[in-house]
Amino acid sequence: MAVEEKIDLATPVERAIRLLSTMGLDVFDVSAAYSRSLSIDILGKGIKEAVSRTDLGIGARVYKNKGMGVAFSQSLEPDDVETTIHRSVSFAKVAQPDPYFKSIPGPASAPEIQGLCDSEVFSLTLEDASELSKRMLDAVEDVRLGAMYWGGLGAIHSRGYLMTSTGVNVDIERTFVSASVAPTYREGEDVGSSYEYDYATSLAEIDFEEIGKRAAEKALEQFGSKRVESGVLPIILTPESTSSLCFGLMAAISGESVVKGRTFASGCLGKQIAPEILGIDDDGTIPGAIASSTYDGEGVPRRLTKVVSEGSIMTFLHNSYSAGIAGVETTGHAQRMGYGGYVGVGPTNIRVKPGESSIDEMTAETKRGILVTNASFFPNMVSGEFSSTVDEGFLIESGEKKHPVKNLMAGGQVLELYKRIQLISKEGRTIGKGHFFPAIKIDQVKLAGK
Amino acid sequence: MRDLLESIIQRGLKAGASFCEARFFEERSNSISIENGVARALGSGILRGVGIRVIVEGRWGFASTNVPTKRSLERVLADAIGGAKSIAVQGGEEAKIVDPKPTVDTIIHEVKIDPEDVSPEEKVKRMLEIEKAARTYSDRVKDSFVSYRDVLTKVVVCNSFGTSVEEATPRSYAYCSVIAKEAENMQTGFESVGNVAGYEIIETLQPEEFSAKAAERAVKLLDAHPPPRGTYTIVVDQKVGGLFIHEAFGHNSEGDLVFGGQSIVSDKMGQKVASDLMTIMDDPTKLKNGHFVYDHEGTKAEPHIIVENGTLVGFLHSLESAAKLGGEPQGSARAQSQHHMPIIRMSNTYIAPGDMIFEEILEDVDLGVYLSGSQYGYVETQKGQFTCKVEQAWLIEKGELTDHLRDVAVNGLTLDALKNVTAVGKDFKMEMPGMCGKGGQGMYVDAGSPHVRIEGIVVGGRK
Numbered sequence: 001m002a003v004e005e006k007i008d009l010a011t012p013v014e015r016a017i018r019l020l021s022t023m024g025l026d027v028f029d030v031s032a033a034y035s036r037s038l039s040i041d042i043l044g045k046g047i048k049e050a051v052s053r054t055d056l057g058i059g060a061r062v063y064k065n066k067g068m069g070v071a072f073s074q075s076l077e078p079d080d081v082e083t084t085i086h087r088s089v090s091f092a093k094v095a096q097p098d099p100y101f102k103s104i105p106g107p108a109s110a111p112e113i114q115g116l117c118d119s120e121v122f123s124l125t126l127e128d129a130s131e132l133s134k135r136m137l138d139a140v141e142d143v144r145l146g147a148m149y150w151g152g153l154g155a156i157h158s159r160g161y162l163m164t165s166t167g168v169n170v171d172i173e174r175t176f177v178s179a180s181v182a183p184t185y186r187e188g189e190d191v192g193s194s195y196e197y198d199y200a201t202s203l204a205e206i207d208f209e210e211i212g213k214r215a216a217e218k219a220l221e222q223f224g225s226k227r228v229e230s231g232v233l234p235i236i237l238t239p240e241s242t243s244s245l246c247f248g249l250m251a252a253i254s255g256e257s258v259v260k261g262r263t264f265a266s267g268c269l270g271k272q273i274a275p276e277i278l279g280i281d282d283d284g285t286i287p288g289a290i291a292s293s294t295y296d297g298e299g300v301p302r303r304l305t306k307v308v309s310e311g312s313i314m315t316f317l318h319n320s321y322s323a324g325i326a327g328v329e330t331t332g333h334a335q336r337m338g339y340g341g342y343v344g345v346g347p348t349n350i351r352v353k354p355g356e357s358s359i360d361e362m363t364a365e366t367k368r369g370i371l372v373t374n375a376s377f378f379p380n381m382v383s384g385e386f387s388s389t390v391d392e393g394f395l396i397e398s399g400e401k402k403h404p405v406k407n408l409m410a411g412g413q414v415l416e417l418y419k420r421i422q423l424i425s426k427e428g429r430t431i432g433k434g435h436f437f438p439a440i441k442i443d444q445v446k447l448a449g450k
Numbered sequence: 451m452r453d454l455l456e457s458i459i460q461r462g463l464k465a466g467a468s469f470c471e472a473r474f475f476e477e478r479s480n481s482i483s484i485e486n487g488v489a490r491a492l493g494s495g496i497l498r499g500v501g502i503r504v505i506v507e508g509r510w511g512f513a514s515t516n517v518p519t520k521r522s523l524e525r526v527l528a529d530a531i532g533g534a535k536s537i538a539v540q541g542g543e544e545a546k547i548v549d550p551k552p553t554v555d556t557i558i559h560e561v562k563i564d565p566e567d568v569s570p571e572e573k574v575k576r577m578l579e580i581e582k583a584a585r586t587y588s589d590r591v592k593d594s595f596v597s598y599r600d601v602l603t604k605v606v607v608c609n610s611f612g613t614s615v616e617e618a619t620p621r622s623y624a625y626c627s628v629i630a631k632e633a634e635n636m637q638t639g640f641e642s643v644g645n646v647a648g649y650e651i652i653e654t655l656q657p658e659e660f661s662a663k664a665a666e667r668a669v670k671l672l673d674a675h676p677p678p679r680g681t682y683t684i685v686v687d688q689k690v691g692g693l694f695i696h697e698a699f700g701h702n703s704e705g706d707l708v709f710g711g712q713s714i715v716s717d718k719m720g721q722k723v724a725s726d727l728m729t730i731m732d733d734p735t736k737l738k739n740g741h742f743v744y745d746h747e748g749t750k751a752e753p754h755i756i757v758e759n760g761t762l763v764g765f766l767h768s769l770e771s772a773a774k775l776g777g778e779p780q781g782s783a784r785a786q787s788q789h790h791m792p793i794i795r796m797s798n799t800y801i802a803p804g805d806m807i808f809e810e811i812l813e814d815v816d817l818g819v820y821l822s823g824s825q826y827g828y829v830e831t832q833k834g835q836f837t838c839k840v841e842q843a844w845l846i847e848k849g850e851l852t853d854h855l856r857d858v859a860v861n862g863l864t865l866d867a868l869k870n871v872t873a874v875g876k877d878f879k880m881e882m883p884g885m886c887g888k889g890g891q892g893m894y895v896d897a898g899s900p901h902v903r904i905e906g907i908v909v910g911g912r913k
Contacts, residue, residue: 044710046542049510050533053789054526056516059495070493074516084496091492094570098490126536134540148711150832184711184832191714193832222833230680262593262629264636341493380857382629382636385676387859387910389837391830406835409861409910411679448679448861448910 007034009161012058012076016085017163020062023089027104028062028165029298030085032076033338035158038126040133042151042181047133050126059341060088063104067095070341088341100256102324107167110301115288118202121155121175129153132179132208139212140183144220147183151195154178155203160338168299176290177203179211183219194218194392195374200432201288218373218392225404227450228395234369234422235410235445236362236396239429239437245377246280246350246437248414252381253307254317254333255345259326264384264415265313272312274418277355280308282317283434284332284348290432291348297336298343305331319345349434355424362423362441364399370408370447371396379414387411390447409448417442451518452616455500455608458523462504463610465531469505469547473746474518474606475788480565482573482598484581489574499788502526506534510545514789543710547769548779550749552612557743561620561648565600568649573598576652577624583657584628587665590672592631596661598652599623605746613748621739621894622647623883626661630668637674637856639667640823640841644883646741667823667842674856677843677911683818684860684907685811688879690840691899693824695730696799696886698836698864700897701829703732703756703764704794704888705771705782714834714864715762723762724868729802730757732766734781738896739883740797744781747792751781757868768794786891793889801899804874811873811903818846819909821858824882834864861908875901 009032016030034056041049058081059072069092073084133153140147160172180197196215198206237245252258252265259266265273284302286292293302298320306314318326319334322345335346363371374392379385388410395402420443428438455472462470477497483490500523501514511534513526534545565573577598584594604618623644630637641664645651686694707713715723724730734742734751742751747769756764765775768783771794783792812820823841830836843855880898 040537042542043706043712044543047537047540048543049512049545049791050537051511051791052513052529052533054513054515054517055789067489068491070491071495073496074498075496080496087494091494091570094489094574095492096489096574098488126533130537130540150710150712182832186711191833193830260593262636267634340495380638382638383857385857385912387677387839387857389835389859389861389910391835406833407861407863407908409679409837409859409908411676411857411859411910411912413912446679446912448681448908450681450908 007056009034009159012081013161013163015078016058016060016081019082019085020060025089025092026063026066028060029104029162030058030060031160031162031336031339032058033158033160035156037154037156038124038129039152039154040129042133042149044148046137046149047130050130052126057339058084059339060085061341061343062088062092063101064089064092066097066101067092068098069095072339072341100325101321104164104166105168105298105300105320105330107299108301110294113285113287113292113294116174116201116292118175120203121157121177124155124203129155136179136181136208136212139209140181140216143213143216144185147185147216149181149183151181162299164299170295170299172293175201177206179206179208181212181215183215185219187223190223192219192223194222199290201290205433222392222404225406227407228405230447230449232444232446234366234441234443236359236366236369236371237440237442238359238373239439241372241375242352242437242440243435244375245417246352248378250317250347250350253313255319256322256325257381258316259322263381264379268313269316270312273415274311274421276310277424278308278311278421279353281305281351282307282347282349283351286349286434289349289434291434296332297334300330300332300334302332302348317345317347319343351436352438354426354428354438356426357423358425358427359439362439363396363401366396366399369396370405371401377414384414386414407449411446411448420444451606452608452614454520454523455606456614458502458527459608459610461524462527462531467504467506467531469610471503471607471609473501473788475499475501476604477601479599479601482577484577484596486593487578487581487585489578492570497787500526501785501788502530503791504530504534505545506531507538508544509534509538512791546773548773550611550613550747550769550779553748553750554614555744557617559619559646561650563649563653565622565649580624580626580655580657580661584626584661584665587662588669590630590632590669591628591665592636593629594665595627597625607746607748609748615744615748617742617744619646619742620648621645622649622651624652624655626664628665628668630672632672635672637668637671639664639671642883644739646737646739670854671842671856674842674854676913677819677855677858677909678913679909679911681906682909683815683903683905685815685818685820685846685901685903687822687901688899689824689882690821690838691801691902692880692882692897693827693838695801695899696796696897697827697829697838698862698867699730700732700796700799702831702834702864703766705765705767705775706794707831708765709771709774712832714831718762721762722760723865724757724760725871726760727804727874728757728760728868728871731755731802732796732799734797736798738798738880740895745783746785747783749779749781754780766794766796768792784893786893790891793891795888795893796886796895798880798896800880800897801874801902803876803878803900806873806875808875808877808901811875811901812846813849815846815849820844820846820851821860835861836864837861859910861910867904867907870905871902872905873903877901
């Protein structure tokens with residue numbers, strides 16, 4: 001990132017705030033962001049291209065008589081900023097009063113979360129990145145030669161600046177590194193293909209060789225996949241599949257949709273949805289973790305939130321808008337994508353409480369079932385129904401992993417899956433120093449096959 | 451802007467690039483969100499910048515910026531060249547292209563009503579009328595949402611072969627979603643329209659054919675049943691047929707996935723890959739949501755035949771895939787923004803019509819599932835396994851539609867499914883305007899089909 005420019009974000013934001021202050025608005029906020037990223041793209045025989053990007057922009061969210069206008073621009077030039085501001089205000093004047101809107105948060109201070117910026121990322125060059133990518137690919141080839149690839153390595157350094165009419169004034173700076181590789185091997189018409197990844201705030205957290213090695217081993221395990229009969233069977237979710245199940249629930253308990261009664265989890269606050277062994281925390285304060293930050297997208301301090309405790313949903317996740325509807329304080333989960341202006345709600349680091357079991361124990365006690373290593377259990381947010389392909393998985397018979405499966409779907413109501421959780425493993429996968437997902441065994445899942 | 455881009459290209463050639471391409475991108479959009487009778491938010495955005503792509507020492511380098519000034523672009527060019535050099539010492543996928551025919555042109559798509567000529571107040575009034583038809587359809591309608599979006603995308607592509615092409619494309623969209631509720635049961639219905647068009651498609655929209663339809667679907671789904679599970683004969687409507695062909699096969703025909711070893715049909719050119727009844731096309735010249743005249747490498751768009759009467763006859767090509775696979779570029783490379791390299795994308799993808807009517811397609815089905823309305827899908831091209839989520843379905847019993855079904859998704863293996871197509875209707879429609887995601891980029895596409903019958907598809911269900 002040696003050629004990074006020193007872009008001043010504060011001046012255009014402060015100029016925009018001064019202009020908006022003269023316009024007779026209810027409340028408003030302005031955010032600007034700058035990022036510099038490097039990436040190595042992998043396709044086919046290996047490294048395909050080297051990419052660098054510089055992105056910047058400014059966005060405003062303004063309220064006039066409780067109507068919202070939003071505008072953004074990928075330019076910090078004074079004339080463009082002024083045009084963007086005028087556009088947001090003219091739109092707010094046309095918008096109608098939102099009966100649910102209360103206000104936006106005021107200032108609050110919080111101790112800075114450490115470890116979110118890695119100086120190694122600042123000094124990373126494309127030569128370095130291509131060398132790291134090569135190490136990842138070499139690790140694949142150490143397991144077996146002959147793969148064709150898809151994947152890449154990305155590193156980004158971003159800065160943001162948020163000011164509001166209510167006195168919030170927040171600087172955000174962080175780094176992000178990601179790496180992934182999907183090798184595909186072919187033996188005649190048979191295909192062995194899989195995917196491995198990692199992401200973190202710092203380069204040192206990523207083990208590029210391990211990603212390559214695991215991807216190759218997983219790909220080779222996929223040879224000889226077979227169809228299996230339809231049935232009602234237990235499934236064991238590996239940590240990667242558990243993450244999909246958890247992100248679905250987090251989406252269903254987040255923001256205005258849940259408090260306006262529009263998700264399958266709207267009636268679940270305070271209710272037990274799973275056995276007491278299930279606990280899920282959301283913690284945006286873990287030093288060096290991928291989804292940590294000192295403040296959320298509205299300048300509210302991040303915190304530790306007990307989301308599910310002993311199987312019961314303890315709270316929904318809020319920004320100021322949804323908190324206002326629910327009549328509670330915001331939980332500090334406002335999510336703002338760069339300079340876009342709109343503010344949503346999303347989880348931070350999701351940590352599922354470890355259990356007492358292990359994947360080996362879960363497998364050994366299963367007469368017939370499916371080990372799900374890759375699948376999306378993201379349900380219909382309104383009805384909670386899901387119908388998902390087991391993208392990668394294995395048949396378990398008599399306590400042993402037999403063969404990979406294909407052309408198999410799991411279906412049902414996602415809250416039924418939570419009710420039928422039987423076991424949670426003590427080991428699991430930590431991702432980006434923040435998320436933690438164990439393996440989970442779920443009984444009596446409806447599977448559609450041959 | 452063209453002069454600036456061309457001067458940067460000359461500078462790139464002098465610095466050792468064997469190919470240099472500079473692409474200006476600008477996208478201006480406006481949006482309105484209506485919720486339960488309230489226009490709660492209006493928004494606008496401007497994306498603007500330049501992406502520069504080079505081949506140096508036989509490798510690709512790409513860099514981009516939002517600041518399209520001479521000084522900034524010189525720095526971006528240096529980044530792109532430095533990038534290519536940085537990977538030159540590593541093995542991997544070489545950069546290779548066919549020599550494109552130099553083209554100089556300017557395309558401005560005409561519209562009947564420029565969205566910029568319609569005031570925000572007037573747009574809000576119109577969208578409120580459309581939303582009201584959904585909200586008042588039934589007392590079982592719990593929530594109704596309507597959104598509006600207009601987008602004007604301007605792309606200028608210049609390259610070192612002398613191509614200098616500019617295309618400005620307006621698009622307009624309306625989207626409606628409705629939640630119906632009875633006791634604890636909640637269901638949703640959707641409708642969307644969108645095209646390369648101006649405000650005229652919004653002005654002529656009939657609420658009873660649009661938002662009221664979405665409401666009707668949501669309300670009727672309250673009484674629908676969960677689907678059966680297992681392997682069935684399915685009949686798909688035009689939207690599901692479009693989704694099926696986009697996901698199950700279209701991605702597999704993208705030349706970058708083919709030369710990258712990620713496609714299930716990479717070694718099947720000239721071979722039978724589908725039933726004789728199947729002819730599959732991708733046609734950016736059709737005036738639908740995936741329409742354009744020049745792709746983002748400056749290649750003039752032409753219709754592509756991918757499968758003809760069941761035989762694989764073509765892939766979708768960029769300059770690079772045409773060189774590596776031995777084809778002709780016909781305009782399939784597009785980029786989401788200045789920050790993205792052009793990659794191979796479908797445009798308007800479809801199954802060509804056959805000669806059967808809907809009743810004939812149904813009549814031989816003893817027990818099956820009729821799928822209607824598409825939600826989303828995805829495919830693992832390297833394995834040839836696809837998943838399609840649909841809006842609603844019906845059980846087919848002895849050739850008749852019986853139980854109404856909800857929350858249905860299907861899964862299949864591409865090559866099996868294409869060979870198991872046993873009927874293709876004559877009732878072709880293309881009405882699935884949407885965005886397709888690939889490699890971190892979203893792109894405007896459309897898809898269509900007539901009614902089609904496919905044997906041996908897994909239906910994921912609860913019963």
